Amino acid sequence: MFFASDNSGPVPPQVLAALTEANTGYAMGYGADAEMVEVTKRVREIFEAPEAAVHLVATGTAANVLALATLCQPFETIFCTPTAHIHEDECNAPEFYTGGAKLTLVPGLPGFDDKMTAANLRATIAKEETRGVHGPQRGPVSITQVTERGTIYSLAELQELTTVAKEFNLPVHMDGARFANALVALECSPAEMTWKSGIDALSFGGTKNGLMGVEAVIFFDPKKAWEFELRRKRGGHLFSKHRYLSAQMLAYLTDDLWRDNARKANENCAYLAEGLRRADAPFLHEPQANMIFAALPRATHQRLFEAGAAYHLWDGPLDGDPNEKIAARFVCDWAISRDQMDHFLALIA
Structure with missing residues (x-):
């Protein structure tokens, strides 16, 4: 009954087998391995982007901040939502890796700050560069897909946001830690959700979707490739035994394992959401991918935790009025079984 995070689950056997195979003999380091050649080829095919630059790092934070540092000058600001991972969960790594660029928060609709709107993005961008040399200059826009609240931007919404960014000649980054979850939910192609919608750089997540620890950074304009190489090395994220990153990503992209x-x-x-609905659990956000934000009575939370369930409370402590409903986040990965979910829902009932 583990719903704390999708990065806590097991690694698929195909990935472990690929690591075992890659562990045979010797290979060139620092990304010169044969597996990386194949990874680049497959990413380009999957994204219909024959010139795309493809790089691997071990963590999602590294993917995001190194990509943004490549797109952003230290005297610029990055536009993102108040709930963006780069704002709430990366310990000022974007500011550190960009050499001091700030973050400017773009509000969403009232009560829904997980998704920025085109109108709010335009207004927020327009407010910058009004103080000449004294204020931050306009920098990249960073969009999270799936958002931190489990919602998804439609293709039309993405295109509206990137159109605004292009009006100001700003690059657009996508934090795709759960890129695959959004893709299968929208039933679109990787190209449609990225460069065809105006995305310039993508953090293509793997760890939250079954990999042991690897993310890809994809630049659809290869002109940024060498700068990223330098920043990855300077930032301490270029693996010498790179083949173990490549082997994971190659297995991920083989036979549609990622999808x-x-x-x-x-x-x-x-x-799980249907079971929670039957239990009359109110939802904070309508689940659109693999995350649920729902409220349950404190007494129910206590019963679940005592039975060994793992998830995160969202807006209150465990102790207090047993009948008061407290919101929590429940995240499903690829490996959770129906038996585990049924046991969890039976405890709620």
Whole structure:
């Protein structure tokens, strides 16, 4: 009954087998391995982007901040939502790796700050560069897909946001830690959700979708490739035994494992959400991928935790009025079983 995070689950056997195979003999380091050549080829095919630059790092934070540092000058600001991972969960790493660039928060609709709107983005961008040399200059826009509240931007919404960014000649980064979950939910192609919608750089997540620890950074304009290489090395994120990153990503991209894992995670989430609805649990956000924000009575939370369930409370302590409903976050991965979910829902009932 583990719903704390989708980065806590097991690694698929195909990935472990690929690591074992890559562990045979010797290979060139620092990304010169044969597996990385194949990874680059497959990413370009999957994204219909024959010139795309592809790089691997071990963590999502590294992917985000190194990509943004490549797109952003230290005297610029990055536009993102108040709930963006780069704002709430990366310990000022964007500011550190960019050499001092700040973050400017773009509000969403009232009560829904997980998704920025085109109108609010335009207004927020327009407020910058009004103080000449004394204020921050306009920098990249960073969009999270799936958002930190489990919602998804439609293709039309993405295109509206990137159109605004392009009006100001600003690059657009996508934090795609759960990129695959959004893709299978929208039933679109990787190209449609990225460069065809105006995305310039993508953090292509793997760890939350079954990999042991690897993320890809994809620049659809290869002109940024060498600068990223330098920043990755200077930032301490260039692996010498790079083949172990490449082997994971190659297995991920083979036989649609990345899509299959995401589809399973989304289906598991839909199953859990239906059970929570039957228990009359109110939702803070409508689940659209593999995350649920729902409220349950404190007494129910206490019963679940005592039974060994793992998840995060969102807006209150465990102790207090047993009948008061407290929101929590439940995240489904590809591996959670129906038996585990049924046991969890039976405890709620």
